[in-house]
Amino acid sequence: MNIREFKDKAISGFSKLTKQEKIEWLISNVFENPREVIREFTEYWHKDETRQRVFDEISENTLTNFYLPYGVAPNFLINNKMYVVPMVIEESSVVAAAAKAAKFWLDKGGFSTQVLSTIKIGQVHFKWTGDGEALRAHMPVIKQSLRQAVKPLTENMEKRGGGLIDIELIDFTDTEEDLYQLRASFETCDSMGANFINSCLEEFGRNLPILLSDNERFLTGKGQCEVLMCILSNFTPESLVRAEVSCAVEDFGLVEGLPAEQFANRFAQAVRIAEIDPYRATTHNKGIFNGIDAVILATGNDFRAVEACGHAYASSSGRYSSLSHAEVSNGRFRFWLDFPMSVGTVGGLTKVHPLAKRSLELLGKPSAKELMQIVAAVGLAQNFGAVKALVTSGIQKGHMKMHLNNILANFEANAYEAERAKEYFLDKVVSFASVREFIQGIRAGAIKNFKA
Ligand code: MEV
Numbered sequence: 139m140n141i142r143e144f145k146d147k148a149i150s151g152f153s154k155l156t157k158q159e160k161i162e163w164l165i166s167n168v169f170e171n172p173r174e175v176i177r178e179f180t181e182y183w184h185k186d187e188t189r190q191r192v193f194d195e196i197s198e199n200t201l202t203n204f205y206l207p208y209g210v211a212p213n214f215l216i217n218n219k220m221y222v223v224p225m226v227i228e229e230s231s232v233v234a235a236a237a238k239a240a241k242f243w244l245d246k247g248g249f250s251t252q253v254l255s256t257i258k259i260g261q262v263h264f265k266w267t268g269d270g271e272a273l274r275a276h277m278p279v280i281k282q283s284l285r286q287a288v289k290p291l292t293e294n295m296e297k298r299g300g301g302l303i304d305i306e307l308i309d310f311t312d313t314e315e316d317l318y319q320l321r322a323s324f325e326t327c328d329s330m331g332a333n334f335i336n337s338c339l340e341e342f343g344r345n346l347p348i349l350l351s352d353n354e355r356f357l358t359g360k361g362q363c364e365v366l367m368c369i370l371s372n373f374t375p376e377s378l379v380r381a382e383v384s385c386a387v388e389d390f391g392l393v394e395g396l397p398a399e400q401f402a403n404r405f406a407q408a409v410r411i412a413e414i415d416p417y418r419a420t421t422h423n424k425g426i427f428n429g430i431d432a433v434i435l436a437t438g439n440d441f442r443a444v445e446a447c448g449h450a451y452a453s454s455s456g457r458y459s460s461l462s463h464a465e466v467s468n469g470r471f472r473f474w475l476d477f478p479m480s481v482g483t484v485g486g487l488t489k490v491h492p493l494a495k496r497s498l499e500l501l502g503k504p505s506a507k508e509l510m511q512i513v514a515a516v517g518l519a520q521n522f523g524a525v526k527a528l529v530t531s532g533i534q535k536g537h538m539k540m541h542l543n544n545i546l547a548n549f550e551a552n553a554y555e556a557e558r559a560k561e562y563f564l565d566k567v568v569s570f571a572s573v574r575e576f577i578q579g580i581r582a583g584a585i586k587n588f589k590a
Pocket of ligand 1: 421426428524
């Protein structure tokens, strides 16, 4: 497409169109099969208009709803409390693997978890052309004034036990001329706190130049303060949770045909590989996120924030590495995960999305701290399930069973065809082509038999 054609397709005021008009515009400009498009887009609207409006208002330019499967993994014993964990994920095998790992650890004491800290960070990035020493020296007074300036915003949070903890001055002038940062730490209790933190930061941003222009009171000499941006950091290494499982090695018994000790050592070796090789670490951690993202989504939390934070944390040593660790020592196996995250159980989507609300109810209306622990336990369980499969039977065995279901759905197989396919593929390699051939065979046979 050349620039002219590209421009012909551009539209202004798209957001002002009604949903119907948006779909019509797409049909006349993009899609070629109007009937099917209209049918599909409208088929997934909620039948109740009021409920549909809830979804429409979560985002912008909404045309329809994009469904994802919502499943549960039962039998999660976490700190001696049983949970049925809601999981929203598109990948087959993930929920099954989480449920299997939860069951595996159920009679071995389950998961123990603890929140190590809950501090969140926000930053005001600014330029200061004046005396850096004087700025540093006056930080206690500046801090006091900024704290005062956000009092109306922090009051409520303080009543709930949170608020602004501290403000630190970070000097970047070694690497970037005149560049400084106010790094503020917050406790946001049961909310993820993004709005609260960003509002406080913007208030700091409004006040800082005024404070620094009052040179007589604060600083001697001349200087200009220019605030560049105020935003929370999604890297929250001090909002940290640990999840752990452990048992006597002999308690493993035979694992998929492997003796306990061999299994434990192979498992720990596999985790070690993820600690030293970023290529493996990425896949290993992806397995952890299979569980983490699914619970984060089901509870209406921000999975991009959790992902970004987790990956940054995995790179803390300077080289991307495994988020989980394992050891076999004195006849005991220990497997654990330290994971930083910022989640909420009040506010945001948790209040708006009806199924996010249900998920939290299913988990017993947890506090943010409790949710952090559940999420971490599921991440660890998912990782355990994946590595256990990898060092024993391989993952394709379990995957292919679920994969077969997906391919069968693709061919709109009926119950009879699906049953026959499951029997047939028990000991055969599943591929799109092999399933297609099988289904075509059944259908041809069925037609032949029917004709005969
Ligand atoms: C697949 O979604 C996740 C795994 O690749 C994770 C891993 O390799 O540890 C199975």
